[in-house]
Amino acid sequence: MAEATSRIRLRVRMSARPIDEPHRVTSPLELLFDLTFVVAVAAVTAQLAHQIADGHALEGIVPFLQVFFAIWWAWMNFTWFASSYDTDDVIYRLLTMLQMAGVLVLGAGVSAAANDSDYRPVALGYLIMRIGLVAQWLRAGVEDKANRRTALRYAAGIAILQVAWILLALGVMPSSTLLPLFVVLAGLELAVPRWAERASPTNWHPHHIAERYGLFTIILLGESVFAATTGVEGALQNAEISGSFITIAIASLILLFALWWLYFLQPAGEALSDRRHRSYLWGYGHYGIFAALTALGAGLEVAVEQTGHALKASPITVGYAVAIPASVFLALLWAVHAPLVAKPVIPLAMVLSCVALILLSPLAVGWIGVSGVVAAIATACALLIAATITRQATGRLGY
Incomplete structure (x- = not known):
């Protein structure tokens, strides 16, 4: 049987693609x-x-x-x-x-x-x-x-x-x-x-847009992994392997995995399809979400780096360089999805409790160190996932 080939044309007349085009995926x-x-x-x-x-x-x-x-x-x-x-x-x-x-x-x-x-x-x-x-x-x-x-x-x-x-x-x-x-x-x-778009709205595809945002989120999480790895490489070159280094390395991976998990707990495709008029808030709100993920990568890189040698930045500054982006991510993630759905998967009270724990963590840096702060932030996010899954399993969703 002959293998199917895709024929690319020089020019195809440009027209709006159908909003309900089936199986629309990222090209x-x-x-x-x-x-x-x-x-x-x-x-x-x-x-x-x-x-x-x-x-x-x-x-x-x-x-x-x-x-x-x-x-x-x-x-x-x-x-x-x-x-x-x-x-x-x-x-x-x-x-x-x-x-x-x-x-x-x-x-x-x-x-x-x-x-x-x-x-x-x-x-x-x-x-x-x-x-x-x-x-x-x-x-x-x-x-x-x-x-x-x-x-x-x-x-x-x-x-x-x-x-x-x-x-x-x-x-x-x-x-x-x-x-x-x-x-x-x-x-x-x-x-x-x-x-x-006051003249006439464009035919953007809700599921396609949701997938595109999800893929860019993964790219930014990957950049955070790369940034943390840069700090790890520096520590390895200086032969500075310590308990705090291992703690931060593990906690960073857990934190990034938890944020990935939390982002994809609330699928956006159907919600955008039902409430297209609220797409601006959802789309523009991702500026803060994406910026927070990028800043988190920088914070994690510095957190790993400080295990190998002293920095000009104080430990509490390094702690907040991780805590603030993580908190902004969680708060905005709830804020952009809440207008699209009747009942968010993660209740606001749980989000605010997690954010409060994260923002308080750096204040304990004098006792637990930067590694303990990063571990506490990762633990708070992991607990938020566990609580959300428990609510889903018991059928309790709401604000």
Whole structure:
């Protein structure tokens, strides 16, 4: 029997894909696109870890959130467009490759942005990505007559804001206005989809979107594993194997596994299908979830590193570098899912109790050390899973 082959066409007329398309899954091209973000996320994680270790955690938070917003928003733009208009023809693939090139340039510019507040390389990467994205929306506007106004609104909004980002990166504005202007432009970026889709909503696929977010969550968890491994390698090279080192290594793995488990306890596909109008809160809320996972990777790297040699950062700072991201992840995970379902899988009281335990753990660092703090955080998350599973087994769900 002849082996089936997939024939790729040069051009397929771009039209909105069906919302209820059966068996819609992430394409190999989308998986490849996601992998380009590994470089950018690894770079921003490493920069934050260095700043935490050097005792400059507070100074590093704003640059981290700014650069991560650029990374996250670039991924968001492509993901939601692809859910509606992925034709998988040659033109679409080449324009996606152009956006991937922009992501790599952005990743290369993370160091300059974090260390020298030089956002020109990041802006260049964004420009490259936006050229590909605007071209995709213009193509949709030409070929999908039913949603032409929406597509052209997206193209116009993205292009105009990109000009503003370039002016901001070139330093034509006073330095004292850079942060306020960043906040304003970021807000306008978030407003573009709401404005564009007033003309007509795009046909994003709820199960496809839920899967895409889940896969990106796994990528970020993988980055946290890599960051923790970097700390482990440093300790091994210095022959600094101790009880606290082993405790942190094991607890870090348990913590990351627990967060993965908690994220996938509440499937989002059906909920997004039933409440499409609440997708903005769910989608935008993941900025905090994704940023928290990335920051957690930096915190775990520093926590492992401090077992091998003394750092400028105090032990309580290192403890909170793990506790705060873990708490933010749990709180936002509940917050983005609660509006989508009648009864969240994890009750709010249980989430808040777990968050409280996590945030109190670093206060005991003088008695249990950083390793004990990480172990306590991992234990709290594991107990949250156990309590949730018990409630599910007994049929008790609710707030």
